[in-house]
Amino acid sequence: xxxxxxxxxxxxxxxxxxxxxxxxLFTEAALAALSDAGIEKVEALYVGNMFSGYVQEQEHLGALxxxxxxxPGISAAKIEGACGSGGVAVHAGYLAVAxxxxxxxxxxxxxxMTDLSTGHITTALMMAENRDYxxxxxxxxxxxxxxxxxxxxxxxxxxxxxxxxxxxNDHNNAVNNPCAQYQYPLKIERVLESPLxxxxxxxFECCGIGDGAASxxxxxxxxxxxxxxxxxxxxxxxxxxxxxxxxxxxxxxxxDATRKAANRAYEIAGVKPDDIDVxxxxxxFTITGVLALEGLxxxxxxxxxxxxxxxxxxxxxxxxxxxxxxxxARGHPIGATGVYQVLEVVKQLRGDAGKNQINxxxxxxxxxxxxxxxxxxxxxxxxxx
Amino acid sequence: xxxxxxxxxxxxxxxxxxxxxxxxLFTEAALAALSDAGIEKVEALYVGNMFSGYVQEQEHLGALxxxxxxxPGISAAKIEGACGSGGVAVHAGYLAVAxxxxxxxxxxxxxxMTDLSTGHITTALMMAENRDYxxxxxxxxxxxxxxxxxxxxxxxxxxxxxxxxxxxNDHNNAVNNPCAQYQYPLKIERVLESPLxxxxxxxFECCGIGDGAASxxxxxxxxxxxxxxxxxxxxxxxxxxxxxxxxxxxxxxxxDATRKAANRAYEIAGVKPDDIDVxxxxxxFTITGVLALEGLxxxxxxxxxxxxxxxxxxxxxxxxxxxxxxxxARGHPIGATGVYQVLEVVKQLRGDAGKNQINxxxxxxxxxxxxxxxxxxxxxxxxxx
Numbered sequence: 001x002x003x004x005x006x007x008x009x010x011x012x013x014x015x016x017x018x019x020x021x022x023x024x025l026f027t028e029a030a031l032a033a034l035s036d037a038g039i040e041k042v043e044a045l046y047v048g049n050m051f052s053g054y055v056q057e058q059e060h061l062g063a064l065x066x067x068x069x070x071x072p073g074i075s076a077a078k079i080e081g082a083c084g085s086g087g088v089a090v091h092a093g094y095l096a097v098a099x100x101x102x103x104x105x106x107x108x109x110x111x112x113m114t115d116l117s118t119g120h121i122t123t124a125l126m127m128a129e130n131r132d133y134x135x136x137x138x139x140x141x142x143x144x145x146x147x148x149x150x151x152x153x154x155x156x157x158x159x160x161x162x163x164x165x166x167x168x169n170d171h172n173n174a175v176n177n178p179c180a181q182y183q184y185p186l187k188i189e190r191v192l193e194s195p196l197x198x199x200x201x202x203x204f205e206c207c208g209i210g211d212g213a214a215s216x217x218x219x220x221x222x223x224x225x226x227x228x229x230x231x232x233x234x235x236x237x238x239x240x241x242x243x244x245x246x247x248x249x250x251x252x253x254x255x256d257a258t259r260k261a262a263n264r265a266y267e268i269a270g271v272k273p274d275d276i277d278v279x280x281x282x283x284x285f286t287i288t289g290v291l292a293l294e295g296l297x298x299x300x301x302x303x304x305x306x307x308x309x310x311x312x313x314x315x316x317x318x319x320x321x322x323x324x325x326x327x328x329a330r331g332h333p334i335g336a337t338g339v340y341q342v343l344e345v346v347k348q349l350r351g352d353a354g355k356n357q358i359n360x361x362x363x364x365x366x367x368x369x370x371x372x373x374x375x376x377x378x379x380x381x382x383x384x385x
Numbered sequence: 386x387x388x389x390x391x392x393x394x395x396x397x398x399x400x401x402x403x404x405x406x407x408x409x410l411f412t413e414a415a416l417a418a419l420s421d422a423g424i425e426k427v428e429a430l431y432v433g434n435m436f437s438g439y440v441q442e443q444e445h446l447g448a449l450x451x452x453x454x455x456x457p458g459i460s461a462a463k464i465e466g467a468c469g470s471g472g473v474a475v476h477a478g479y480l481a482v483a484x485x486x487x488x489x490x491x492x493x494x495x496x497x498m499t500d501l502s503t504g505h506i507t508t509a510l511m512m513a514e515n516r517d518y519x520x521x522x523x524x525x526x527x528x529x530x531x532x533x534x535x536x537x538x539x540x541x542x543x544x545x546x547x548x549x550x551x552x553x554n555d556h557n558n559a560v561n562n563p564c565a566q567y568q569y570p571l572k573i574e575r576v577l578e579s580p581l582x583x584x585x586x587x588x589f590e591c592c593g594i595g596d597g598a599a600s601x602x603x604x605x606x607x608x609x610x611x612x613x614x615x616x617x618x619x620x621x622x623x624x625x626x627x628x629x630x631x632x633x634x635x636x637x638x639x640x641d642a643t644r645k646a647a648n649r650a651y652e653i654a655g656v657k658p659d660d661i662d663v664x665x666x667x668x669x670f671t672i673t674g675v676l677a678l679e680g681l682x683x684x685x686x687x688x689x690x691x692x693x694x695x696x697x698x699x700x701x702x703x704x705x706x707x708x709x710x711x712x713x714a715r716g717h718p719i720g721a722t723g724v725y726q727v728l729e730v731v732k733q734l735r736g737d738a739g740k741n742q743i744n745x746x747x748x749x750x751x752x753x754x755x756x757x758x759x760x761x762x763x764x765x766x767x768x769x770x
Contacts, residue, residue, distance in 0.1 A: 001484050001485040001486065021517060023517070044624075050438075050444055051438070053435075053436070053438035053439045053512055054438045054439060054442070054444075056516060057439070057508070057509075057511075057512055057516055057520070058512055058515075058516040058517075058520075059435055059439075059465055059467055059512040059513060060465070060466065060467035060512065060513045060514070060629070060755055060756055060759065060760065061465075062465070062466050062473070062626065062755075062760060063466070063467070063626040063627070063629050063642075063755060063756060063759040063760045064515060064629050064759075066626045067626070067628055067629045067630075067759075072626055072627055072628040072629070073625060073626055073627065073641070073642070073645055074625070074626060075476075075623070075624040075625060075626070076466070076624070076626050076760065077464055077465065077466050077473040077476075077477070077624070077760075078464070078465040078466065079462055079463070079464060079465075080444055080445070080446075080447070080462065080463040080464075080465060081445065081447050081448070081461070081462045081463065082444055082445040082448070088447070088462040091460075091462075092462070092464075092477060092480075095477075095480050095481055095484045095486055096480055098484040098485070098486065099386050099480045099483040099484035099485075100386040100483070100484075101386065101480055101483065123442070124442075126442075127438055127442055127443055127444035127445065128444060128445045129445070130443075130449060131441060131442055131443040132406060132408070132443075135442070135443075238460070239429075239460040239461070239462065240458060240459070240460060241447065241448040241451045241452070241457055241458055241459060241460070241461050242448070242457055242458065243452055243457040244445070244448050244449050244452045244457070245452075256458070257448075257458070260458055370445055370447075370448060371445055371448060374445065374448040374449075374452075375445065375447060375448045375461065375462075
């Protein structure tokens with residue numbers, strides 16, 4: 001396999017872009033990434049997106065968006081893996097370059113959620129679960145996570161404020177990210193006073209609904225090295241799945257897809273969790289982030305919430321996490337999130353993270369999830385040279 | 386790049402499977418392909434599908450179907466390229482094996498169209514075009530093809546019976562394919578007497594609406610050779626796009642994505658159109674098949690209809706085409722079609738095509754399209770050893 005690097009990144013601000021179409025959001029991010037890479041043309045495009053068929057009644061995003069960025073003719077496809085669509089698109093782009101088929105590849109993630117009402121988006125999110133068996137029970141996606149949250153608290157005696165602490169960390173970090181959806185700090189009291197959405201999950205423990213697009217330019221590491229330390233190596237790119245539905249799993253409190261994807265990625269990159277300098281975890285809900293930290297090997301089973309509440313994930317902590325806001329505060333435009341995460345790790349490794357820069361960051365990890373850890377995608381990135 | 390081979394194929398009959406879910410259709414085809422390959426486990430799954438979000442309100446087919454076939458844990462994703470979703474899924478599987486990341490990969494295409502009424506499917510098909518600009522004019526997908534059909538007839542003086550001849554060829558070949566949706570022959574008079582759907586396209590010039598799933602097992606050619614002549618090499622796998630909307634194209638009568646994908650594939654495989662022994666073209670409408678034959682280089686510009694009507698594509702003709710029924714008679718379960726096509730070429734090259742066997746077939750080509758040639762996928766397959 002050829003080694004692969006990221007040589008350009010670009011994104012829109014996450015927010016409620018009422019006046020901008022999905023196509024225009026994507027194009028803005030893609031052109032920014034191409035400009036950042038200093039190239040004008042790619043050979044292939046992989047678009048991560050979950051909702052376009054349901055929300056915009058628009059499929060065929062590969063050809064549509066290749067055309068929109070002025071590159072009709074190139075190879076293109078849409079890649080979907082629920083909330084992990086962005087991550088699987090990065091993986092597809094990685095394989096395309098690693099294979100030797102293409103030298104320059106654009107990966108983008110885009111989602112425009114505000115074209116539907118919130119109630120319909122709640123329905124749409126359940127497309128990540130088994131519609132025939134679980135969707136028809138009437139349970140919502142946040143409801144499934146609430147079951148896990150409750151079980152975790154009961155099993156390990158984790159306190160509400162320990163689990164909720166991850167949302168506070170996200171908001172504190174988003175203050176300095178101009179692309180974040182919610183650029184304001186949040187106190188733990190405010191989280192714990194916020195209304196229940198699905199008991200015991202509270203409003204400020206849930207990511208919001210937002211629109212956004214993020215994009216990366218990939219090429220072989222050999223070619224990227226000409227760009228010196230602007231290029232970031234993809235040291236590992238892995239995808240794993242888990243039994244889809246919670247009721248069929250052996251242990252509801254193990255993120256097995258995350259565990260599998262992470263262990264394989266550590267093996268490929270030749271690193272351990274201790275070697276990671278900066279981390280992006282998929283915390284669509286606070287409990288998701290906690291179990292992700294355990295699955296990735298940063299905290300022991302049952303100790304994730306305590307790990308967070310003790311400050312280990314803050315900018316000055318043991319493993320700075322979601323340094324530009326995470327899903328809670330940067331935002332979670334579903335199919336774009338996995339690409340935003342990789343982009344933010346790239347910013348840290350380049351030294352471009354502004355006030356939230358982790359000095360000397362050499363190795364970063366981005367963790368994206370589809371469903372309740374039914375698909376998990378891990379990317380380990382490394383500074384070059 | 387590693388060379389890649391197909392070592393197993395499986396499919397369901399195309400039809401109106403009212404009593405079978407999308408998941409069960411996929412599983413039937415996937416297990417048949419695994420059994421045919423003689424293996425029990427793969428490392429990755431790529432699912433081609435266009436409509437599941439819109440029709441079944443079900444996304445996340447990668448994880449869902451990995452689970453359904455008893456392989457939770459493996460890497461998985463859904464790949465979408467409108468009516469070319471099956472083809473881009475095969476391409477994704479090809480890259481995954483060629484890269485060296487995975488040895489054994491399952492590719493599947495699945496579509497369950499009968500879960501919606503015909504009118505809604507007409508709407509769904511327009512998701513292949515630009516919804517914001519073209520969808521809102523009210524034109525249907527068959528309407529777009531009708532514009533091209535009319536222009537082709539006017540420009541080249543092609544007669545209705547010349548263009549319609551491709552449907553007759555499909556039906557004649559489907560008679561001996563137990564997996565075909567319409568297993569009966571069709572006379573040219575019957576086509577020309579059938580009702581107009583979108584003038585000048587008649588009912589029997591359009592593929593029907595159907596459900597189906599097809600599946601392939603891929604592995605490195607080196608490993609496949611142990612299976613002797615059961616293995617078929619993927620000598621080339623290419624994807625190209627075109628300007629999405631007809632009104633923005635320089636020449637409506639050139640399938641430019643097909644031309645680009647085919648020329649690249651011929652170059653990679655080191656073959657010319659004359660070397661191809663058996664061909665599958667994407668003839669969603671008769672005019673689509675005609676323009677595909679020109680784009681692929683089998684007929685000159687403006688001569689495709691004449692080429693067909695002179696019998697060149699029949700089983701005993703110059704280039705036997707759609708030997709097991711094509712889109713018109715085998716059927717066109719959207720996201721599955723590109724996989725059915727590759728499977729049928731494999732059957733011919735293996736000598737497994739029954740009464741429609743093309744003796745001594747060594748090299749075959751499968752051509753799949755999304756939109757009105759907005760995405761085109763070409764696979765060139767070759768007998769091993």
